[in-house]
Amino acid sequence: MVILDTCVLIEVNKTRPQFSTKIMNKIDEGAYILSISFAEIACKIKSGKLDMNLTADDLYHKFIQIPTIDIIKIGVEDWLESIDLDWDENRDPVDRLLVSFATKKKISIVTSDKKIKSFYKQVLW
Numbered sequence: 377m378v379i380l381d382t383c384v385l386i387e388v389n390k391t392r393p394q395f396s397t398k399i400m401n402k403i404d405e406g407a408y409i410l411s412i413s414f415a416e417i418a419c420k421i422k423s424g425k426l427d428m429n430l431t432a433d434d435l436y437h438k439f440i441q442i443p444t445i446d447i448i449k450i451g452v453e454d455w456l457e458s459i460d461l462d463w464d465e466n467r468d469p470v471d472r473l474l475v476s477f478a479t480k481k482k483i484s485i486v487t488s489d490k491k492i493k494s495f496y497k498q499v500l501w
Contacts, residue, residue: 377406377446378500379478381487382413382470385435389428395501399486402500406444407486410477412470448477466491 380403387393393400418432428435439445448454450473457480458472466472471489475496478485484498493499 377408377481378402378484378486379408379410379474379481380413381474381485381489381492382416383488384486385409385413385417385439386426386428387488389430389435394488395486399500402484403486404444407446408477408481408483409439409445409447410470410473411447411449412473416470463495466495 384395384403387395388400388403414432414436417426417428417435420426421428421432430438436447440447454473454477455469458469458476461472461476461479463472463475468491471492474485474487475492478496478498484500485492485496486500487493488501
């Protein structure tokens with residue numbers, strides 16, 4: 377299992393995703409998606425920072441139909457664990473949740489985010 381950053385959800389919907397077939401195969405084997413990623417996409421679409429051919433709701437319904445994808449609902453404990461990370465350089469709540477979850481599960485994060493990669497060494501892209 378791996379955990380997918382929001383950028384991956386956007387990337388897999390492109391005609392030619394930028395990550396390798398090896399990474400795609402890893403995702404196909406099983407992946408987690410944090411529920412906040414769909415909210416992040418919805419906010420980016422609404423603010424005009426992201427143009428997609430589908431809505432965040434459509435994207436969510438697309439991913440919940442994939443049997444190897446597990447969408448994780450974020451709760452208070454998850455938020456508190458992310459705040460406890462010793463990562464003063466990054467205050468982004470989504471990044472912190474991803475790293476906290478990956479650390480707890482001892483899994484890799486699929487992301488192109490350089491800040492995450494510099495802090496958490498189990499990053500794939």
